[in-house]
Amino acid sequence: MFEGFENRLAVVTGASSGIGLATVDRLLASGARVLAMSRTMGELDSLQSRYGDTLEWMKGDVTQSADLGALSERAHQMGPVDFLVPNAGIAELANGLEVSAFERQWAVNGAGALNTLSIMRERLAKSASVVFIGTFLSQVTFPGLAAYIASKTALKAHARTLAVELAASGIRINIVSPGPTATAIWSSLGLPEDQLSAVAGRVNQRLLPGCFLEPAAIADAIMFLLSPAARGIYGQDLIVDNGYTLQ
Ligand SMILES: NC(=O)c1ccc[n+]([C@@H]2O[C@H](COP(=O)([O-])OP(=O)(O)OC[C@H]3O[C@@H](n4cnc5c(N)ncnc54)[C@H](OP(=O)(O)O)[C@@H]3O)[C@@H](O)[C@H]2O)c1
Numbered sequence: 001m002f003e004g005f006e007n008r009l010a011v012v013t014g015a016s017s018g019i020g021l022a023t024v025d026r027l028l029a030s031g032a033r034v035l036a037m038s039r040t041m042g043e044l045d046s047l048q049s050r051y052g053d054t055l056e057w058m059k060g061d062v063t064q065s066a067d068l069g070a071l072s073e074r075a076h077q078m079g080p081v082d083f084l085v086p087n088a089g090i091a092e093l094a095n096g097l098e099v100s101a102f103e104r105q106w107a108v109n110g111a112g113a114l115n116t117l118s119i120m121r122e123r124l125a126k127s128a129s130v131v132f133i134g135t136f137l138s139q140v141t142f143p144g145l146a147a148y149i150a151s152k153t154a155l156k157a158h159a160r161t162l163a164v165e166l167a168a169s170g171i172r173i174n175i176v177s178p179g180p181t182a183t184a185i186w187s188s189l190g191l192p193e194d195q196l197s198a199v200a201g202r203v204n205q206r207l208l209p210g211c212f213l214e215p216a217a218i219a220d221a222i223m224f225l226l227s228p229a230a231r232g233i234y235g236q237d238l239i240v241d242n243g244y245t246l247q
Pocket residue numbers: 013014015016017018019020037038039040041042060061062063087088089090091108109112133134135136177178179180181182183184185186188
């Protein structure tokens with residue numbers, strides 16, 4: 001489906017659902033081998049039965065250095081890593097002055113993603129591509145999600161400078177910032193059903209097609225930035241948001 005992935009090795013975290021799962025699906029359909037990590041296997045089992053050994057799942061938590069160490073060790077055995085997507089993420093509703101909410105979300109969304117690259121650094125191929133996951137909310141505001149937005153925006157700032165620092169080592173780094181995408185992360189906010197649909201209704205009004213994105217639409221943008229077709233693109237933040245931030 002996408003060119004340049006045949007027999008290459010990709011590592012994806014947060015692979016058990018949503019955007020991570022859709023990215024693993026696209027990678028496998030494009031001929032890549034995938035080493036996937038998440039705390040649960042979730043919906044990966046259906047991909048496992050379709051693709052067999054080209055998909056390997058490891059149970060792990062990106063906040064645990066032992067788990068990241070095991071991921072790196074397995075990647076070493078499987079061969080150089082051509083593509084890395086540190087996608088694992090959480091979102092938590094919190095008062096904007098609750099600093100501990102930033103620390104909890106930074107541990108996964110920021111430190112978790114950066115530590116994944118750090119530990120995989122020596123496993124990367126001579127020419128490798130990394131896509132971090134930001135958020136459309138870095139462009140706007142969303143009451144209740146200040147700490148979430150801050151964790152993702154700090155990651156973006158970090159990733160853009162890393163893109164310069166690591167370019168000479170053959171590592172090309174970019175960011176995809178998804179807009180409102182129909183995944184489990186929205187229900188994980190813990191809002192009662194009626195409040196969640198009221199939020200979704202307000203969000204829908206700002207989306208040009210009038211509906212949330214499908215995870216596959218985000219996965220396609222990730223695949224593009226990972227691929228050789230994006231070889232001239234460094235340190236960019238590709239916002240894929242059904243037009244939410246335009247108005
Ligand atoms: N959906 C949206 O509207 C939206 C918008 C902007 C940005 N994003 C970002 O997109 C990324 C993917 O989220 P999603 O929307 O696809 O949500 P999701 O369906 O809830 O997926 C989140 C994934 O992260 C994994 N995960 C969470 N904590 C982890 C940890 N500590 N260690 C390892 N894996 C962990 C989850 O698996 P386990 O629970 O099995 O570990 C799951 O596979 C996240 O970075 C999110 O912030 C989403």
